[in-house]
Every structure is written in C-alpha cells, then in structure tokens.
Amino acid sequence: MGHQTETHGDWDATLVPDARGRTDRPLPHCPVEIALAAVSGRWTTLVLRELMHGPHSFTALRERLPALGAKVLSERLRELAGRGLVVREEQRGFPVRTRYRLTARGEALRPLLVELYRTGAALSVPPSVPPPVPPSVPPRA
Amino acid sequence: MGHQTETHGDWDATLVPDARGRTDRPLPHCPVEIALAAVSGRWTTLVLRELMHGPHSFTALRERLPALGAKVLSERLRELAGRGLVVREEQRGFPVRTRYRLTARGEALRPLLVELYRTGAALSVPPSVPPPVPPSVPPRA
DNA sequence: CGGAATCCTATCGGATACTG
C-alpha cells in the first residue's frame, strides 16, 4: 500500500479535496456542513431566491411568500444575516424603510442553488425500476 | 411590462429554469426541495461520501463512522434506498453478506456534493467586515 | 410597517437494550 497518514488511505480528491472533508462525524467546520447550514431550514431557499431578484422589505417578502409566518421569516433573516449572507438596511426617513439585501457572500450561494435545482430535476425523473418494492407476501395459487 | 402569466413576471432563468421552481411555498415536487431532501438529515452526506468510494456493509459503514449509531444509520440507509439512491444487496451464502451500493441515481448526487464542498469552503473564509455588528447606540456629539 | 413574545406539537436524533 501507499502511505498510512490517512484513516483509510484512498480519498477521492474531487469529492474531498482537503483535510476538512476527511472527518468521521458531522463537524461544523466541514465545508459541506457549512454550505448545508446556509441553505437548510424550511423556507430558506425560497427566501434566498427572492433576495436573488434584489433587495426586499420584510413585508414584500411576506407578500411573495404568503404562507410564510412572520416568526419564521424573522428567524431566517437573522440566521442569514448572522452568516453574513444578507444585510439589513434601515433607510432613514419617514416611515422607516427596512430592506434586506444579499451580500457578496450571499450571491456566492447562487451556483449552489442552481446545482440543487439541476440535481433535483434529474432525480425527479423516476428510476427505471422504482424503489424495489419487495413482493411482501407472494400470492400463493 | 411583458406578459402577466406569472405572479411577478421576471424570473431569473438560470436560477429558476422552469415552472416547478416558481412556487410560493416549499412543495415536495420543487426540484430544490427534492435535492435537499436527498442530502438532508444528520450524517447523510457522510454516508453518501463513504458509499461514493464503493459498496459497504452495514458494519463497515459503522467502522468508518464510529460515532454514528445503528439506529440512525439504519434510518439513513432506508431513506436513501426509498429514494432509489442506494440498493441493499444480500449476498447469499454463509454468513449472509449484506452490502449497500450507490445506484446510478445516487451517483448523480456527486456533483452536488462537490458543489456543497466548494461553496462551504468559499463561505469559510470570513467576510471582510464580519456580520455587521450595528453601532448599537450612535455616540452623540 | 416590522417585527418580538408565547405557546404548542411533531419530528429528529442520541442512548440503551434486545434479536435472528
């Protein structure tokens, strides 16, 4: 065999390019976990999609996503802001206009969203032989 | 403006290529939701990573991921199998060898995992100005 | 308008124990 620095030696370099992906448990510094954290949570990708079209106010977002409750939207925006993906901007004047804008970091999620869409679209064509439903009880003559 | 078939008209075609993405709530047939469902759940991406290296037995997977409990592994494998991403193969003989192998559909997740890694790595370099800690009270005079 | 505070339920995932 080659070398014994790694746990099991052969890592696919395109899949796991560096040491941060060579973990044996879900650690928060693993790039995959970081990216998943950024887009996970119900409604998150929809909120991101709206913000990708440009800045929106809290209420505008609620109008675009009528089934999204104020509490959850508020949570999502705070998470996104906490990760530096979104900025909250208060436009001074009267009344106080608030808007949420995607940062450069937030824009960096676009290729991921595109890839998620692509992959999901590919998966949505059903497998030739669907989830092998085992013949539960073979009908006896 | 152009036409009034859509709710708000201007959709980014690279972000939302077709009607399945033009939803105002998280519907299970939206491609993004489908892809997210495939990779979501704790440990899921790690299990996929292992299976991307080739088929593994239940116990082999537990050895690679020692902190992953049998129950959760069992759940993950059943979910993945249910989505047609993994197949369970029983090698008859003694003892009964069981192994889990990625299907072609499962392999189709590889680009997504790569993109997740890429994006997460990009996000892990901290923003020039971190989460904008707002000047809580503007110093007067 | 732009939220925060509560309350409530469902599900998730970890620990432990047991089985063919």
Next chain:
DNA sequence: CAGTATCCGATAGGATTCCG
C-alpha cells in the same frame, strides 16, 4: 453480523397575540 425496539430530551416550525 445486521439490524429492530423503546425511551427520551431537544429543536423546529406553525398559530396566535401583542408592541413601537
């Protein structure tokens, strides 16, 4: 070896109400 069965605490997220 390859799981299942149970229990249990912690979130997640929806509904509702209230606030500056």
